[in-house]
Amino acid sequence: MSYQALYRVWRPQRFDEIVGQQVITTTLKNALITNQTSHAYLFTGPRGTGKTSAAKIFAKAINCHHLKDGEPCNECETCKAITNGQLNDVIEIDAASNNGVEEIRDIRDKAKYAPTQADYKVYIIDEVHMLSTGAFNALLKTLEEPPANVVFILATTEPHKIPLTIISRTQRFDFRRISAADSFGRMKMILDDKQVEYDEQALWVIARAAEGGMRDALSILDQALSFSDNQITLDNALLVTGSVTxxxxxxxxxxxxxxxxxxxxxxxxxxxxxxxxxxxxxxxxxxxxxxxxxxxxxxxxxxxxxxxxxxxxxxxxxxxxxxxxxxxxxxxxxxxxxxxxxxxxxxxxxxxxxxxxxxxxxxDATQNTVISQAGPELEQLQNTVAKLQQEISQLQKQPAQPTQANESRPIAKKQPSSTKTVKINLTKVYPILESATKEDLIKLRDIWGDMLNMLSVPQRSLLHVSKPVAASPQGVIVAFEYSFLYQKAATDADLEADMQADLTKLIGETRSIVYVPDDQWPTIRQDFIKQHALAPTSDAANDSDSTDDPATSEDEKEVTQTLNDDKMVTQAQELFGNEIVEIKND
Structure with a gap:
């Protein structure tokens, strides 16, 4: 028989022979003993840590009729056939070379058939992360609704490349790197069994060079045996690995x-x-x-x-x-x-x-460590201190500067006059004034407090210095005492929507809302009266909030009201006829 590499000859055939993965092997054995096996498993971890070996041992154990403490007997026909790779019901697939949709569809179609010799049909898909997106999608349905007596074992070194939909349908086991001590113990056991002379220091060198992979350690050990004619020495191990003593x-x-x-x-x-x-x-x-x-x-x-x-x-x-x-x-x-x-x-x-x-x-190391840890923050702090010192020196040279600042304050108080430049959408204001009535305004003012309580705290604080100044069945005009609050409300679409919704709940009617600055409201009202030449719309102007304007006398209000009434009667008669219109005095 031709020579076989050590990692093939000494491949684990029982769970207890898998090095450094005690937690995983114990879990799998208990699942087999209690008959709580899953339909799909995912084995992840670095190369040479026992993923494929564990998959094959599990395939033997789940089909072995002489199971003992979760371990396969390795003596029955089924165990021997799986060990030799001759059982048709245990299929091992390399996803690196069979990563297409057609290959996975073939697996899906054949998985429907019952096993021929064993109790379970086991599919071992190695390097499963190499599957294409279409292949993963084809596999997903089978994992979601697996046929009876079928087990999938997926093995990969790069689990982050596997879709989460696949991972969530499997039991995941993460194989960790094998410690140098475990690798050393395994190699020592193999060499003792082979009756080969060795230097323990050489085995430690090989164990560290393997970097956590048992297969790598056995491959290096194979090289060292070939190099030194079945004798492992420290010098030979150093030469083979390229390590330094x-x-x-x-x-x-x-x-x-x-x-x-x-x-x-x-x-x-x-x-x-x-x-x-x-x-x-x-x-x-x-x-x-x-x-x-x-x-x-x-x-x-x-x-x-x-x-x-x-x-x-x-x-x-x-x-x-x-x-x-x-x-x-x-x-x-x-x-x-x-x-x-x-x-x-x-x-x-x-x-x-x-x-x-x-x-x-x-x-130098201490200084570099401190600077590396606080370099950017220290530099920023130094720049800030330098700027503050410069500002302090300038203030000390100009002691009269605070007085000038105080003297300029009366000028700053005139800034509210800039609100005259605020653009107000008169196309929304005038339609409300045309049909505004004092009854609608009183109705809105009565429920204004209830509406505010329905708003959020920030919205309520914004409307605290506002009030309705005109109202009609179609809308309401709200005046703000401060222009900056008016500007903020005018750009807040959520506020307008919430106010309309709350008003609808309170009065059962949908009304549009228009905002105006309080200091411009008298001008807007007078311009409306002039532009409409005391038409019926001027009644809306007077009914809206004329009592708040001291410039309008009681005589002017009475004359305006009389003229408006006469004009309204005339227009009503022209529209509907004298026979229909009936005049009643309050």
Whole structure:
């Protein structure tokens, strides 16, 4: 039989063999034991964390007739067929290459048929985020109303690309990155079973290089086994991963913190000369600085034995350098790491980085940290203080300025006269005046307070200094004592709508509302009387609010009223005839 990669040979066949996902495996086993399985699952998480393995184990467990504590027996014909990929009722699909609508429609049509051999038909769709929008829509109906005895397991590394309508119809399980300790334990178990000699420090190097992926760790371990002829040593692991020993990293940081850039450059050149990867060197430095920061906060957080360094090595750097220096070093390392992504000359960037790190001092780090945290705010505050000082000096040079300001106040009091320029829509005012009556005005004034109480507090405060001055069956004219309140009301469509609605509720009639400034109301009324030559409309002018104008005497009102009455009688007789019109005196 040809050689198989370690991650294929040692693929988990039971839930207990899945590394670092105890919460998920326990939940799935309990669901199987209590027969509370769902029709659709979504497994998300980074690569190599056990998503597809868990899906296959679940497919075996749900179809195994010899289930024990939620684990498949792996001995019956069904379990063996699923393990070998020979059971037609367990279908594994790669959505990256089958992402069209037709493929999903084919799944939907075939899912209607009952399973042929197993109890449940299980569809495992890997990298489901690669499906097109049309394919997701085709899958949605099946997930919403699934056929009996059908289970869908969707696996993805990018759940944010999956529509929420799909996610809401599945049980979601988030697989987390596998810790270096878990990866180390799994590799140690495999090598012990294979009876291969190994250096534990080498396994720690491989576990950290895998960055949380168990499959990546086993792939690197496979490379190391091939490189060293079935013997894992620290040097071979470092060569395969491109990592740098913690001793060299410790030496490099020691020289950098001593501000000895010459020796630090020599150490860095020897690291690159040994064939180490520049990007990996930066990542190892960041990881080491992170360990030092954690060690400063709590030494128990670091497993020193796994690093290959001694307690004294950590103490020497932790006591020598403050946290602010480490923070600034991490910032520099992150910047260089981004710049090195597309370069073909990493040694140039690393040399510049070494010089920069060697020039960092504790006082500079502290100052830079403070400035970076409060730079914009500090600059703005300084500018504000400078402007205030300049204004104070100008005021001190001009002590008579407040007197001049006081003397100019009477001029400012004449500003209300500018309200004469306010445009008033007379085309809305005159139609109301033409049919205005004193009875309508009295009726509106009686209910005015009730209408105000129905409005909101801001609207009520705006109308507090207003009053109706004319009213007709079609509308009402409201005068404001202050022009700025009139302008605000004239531009408030909501206020007008609310007033009309409240008036309709109170009097049962719909009336339009027109606003006018109080100081211009007498002029508007007199202009209306003159323009209409004491026609019947002038009666509206006098009935509206003439008692509020002291310029109009009682004799003038009586003469105007008499003329208006005679004119009204004449026009009524012309319109309807003498036989119909009947004159009655009050």
């Amino acid at each position: 913690k001793q060299l990293l410790h030496q490099y940081l020691q020289q950098v913190t001593d501000h000895d850039s010459g020796k630090a450059l020599e150490t860095m050149q020897s690291i690159l000369g040994a064939g180490k990867d520049g990007q990996r060197f930066i990542e190892d430095l960041i990881s080491f600085v992170r360990d030092l920061l954690l060690y400063q906060e709590s030494p128990d957080l670091i497993n020193i034995e796994s690093t290959g360094l001694s307690e004294h090595d950590y103490q020497s750097l932790a006591q020598k350098v403050t946290g602010n220096v480490w923070y600034q070093m991490i910032d520099q390392l992150n910047d260089i790491q981004q710049e090195m992504r597309f370069t073909t000359h990493p040694d140039v960037y690393l040399e510049v980085l070494t010089v920069k790190l060697a020039q960092i001092k504790a006082s």
